[in-house]
Amino acid sequence: MSGSEPNNPTGEYVSLSVERGGHVAEVTLLGPGKGNAMGPDFWRELPLAFAELDTDPDVRAIVLTGSGRNFSYGLDLAAMLPSWAGYLSGDALARPRREFLDEIRRMQDSITAVARTRKPVIAAVSGWCIGGGVDLVAAADIRLASADARFSVREVRVAIVADMGSLQRLASIIGEGHLRELAFTGKDIDAARAEKIGLVNDVHPDRDATLEAARSMAADIAANPPLVVQGAKDVLSVNTEQRIDAGLRYVATWNAAFLPSHDLNEAVQAFLQRREPEFRGE
Template identity: 40%
Template sequence: MHTIDFSTLKTLSVSIEHHIAHIQLSRPEALNSMIPAFWSELPAVVRQIDADAKARVIVISSQGKHFSAGMDLSVFTEMGKSFNGEPARRAERMRRMVLELQDSFNALEEARIPVLVAMQGGVIGGAVDMVSAADCRYCTEDAYFTIKETELGMTADVGTLQRLPHLIPQGLVRELAFTGRNMRAQEAQSCGLVNQVFSDQSSMLAAVMAIAAKIAMNSPMAVSGCKEMLNYSRDHSVNDSLNYMATWQAGMFQMPDVQEAMTAGQQKRLPEYAPLHKKMSSM
């Protein structure tokens, strides 16, 4: 895997401190719209952080008044250029393009570590696709969520319609998708899309970073196992999920982290856990 120099990113700002990776969407002057570079930078950054095992949790936030206005018009322009040529080959090219866009947000779900998202202002179109792939969502009182694609004459295709029904009621997903209306922060909290609502961005970030710090204090092996099991059980039956859990524990349940947790508790200190191993591609 190619190593990324975080200082050269065009759309993101990245820092890692105290086992917490903070990724910020960093184009506030353009409402953090998702230009072509974003779609390659985000998955590459997330996968590198995960592979290097230097962080135990990722927090995604954004700079400026709005979280993100979604897919930038330049991406649609590039798509428009592909609508030519022999129909079958044109369709196959379009299919690959959509799959590549979907993969950008699959990276959040596939990471071994939890991904928390802190949102303010507009969370529009592609931004809803993105946050639907995160583990936990938090927002400010002025936040609103819009499945914008319907109003643009297209069907949302990068994960919203596949993941959102696992997060909020089916009928509500359908209403939001069919109408393209805004869902405000309080409604988002009442239906379970976001965990908490905060008065402003600074208090939200402080609280989310505190949650991230609590996650980072726990065994990274145990937290990774929780994420793996929760994602698997979402997509499989209870019996299949229990069987997978038993198989996972047969290999992953070892005593060092358990002993460290108990010893730290007895000694009234914070536990110290070994990191996850780096992925082979990053060695």
């Protein structure tokens, strides 16, 4: 993405806000779905915002946070499902499956834009960070949490193989054993457990303290020689970038082929009807 030009001439976004000051940019998720859920605007705007920050020479570090009580509830199913109806049909043929593959890769690229920006990204998480929210913070360089933060790689509970980067990026952050536990169970973990397994660097008393700590760390980073900091990030990324890219391509192909299922339909219906799903493995 380095050297690319952002395609957002107005500089205005619906799903997030961007503020700058003292060589630090702050990106705040706004929704508009409940709990900053990730709908069509988010997936379109996130890479534009980070491309803009990547090419801004005045920005040396980025703080990423959520508005309100929660970081993000993850994918906004209600907003995204109507456009996916043709893809998820059990009798979908090659063309809709290929189009769904392209859609998955486009969404993956949105999250990857965060990982590939040359400026260090610090995620400040409070409240719930679910599914796509975990994908997003996994793409950040450093994660801080408030004591009330809760994390969940929850896709398995809605009959989806997580495909936006958690399964690829978290192994080098928390280790294979912890990642497999979270991915297979879909369980929720609190901030204390997240710190214990290395998902977050530090835990702070509340949202304001977490955000202040992230801003302070970003200022410390911004005070260092910017090209050297960016070089350190580039060198560190070489260790995992190719493996992550290969894993993202594989899971995109897997889900384009196998995501349509009885269990996925059951998960969606249970979600809409606010009941527990009954999975059949079909």
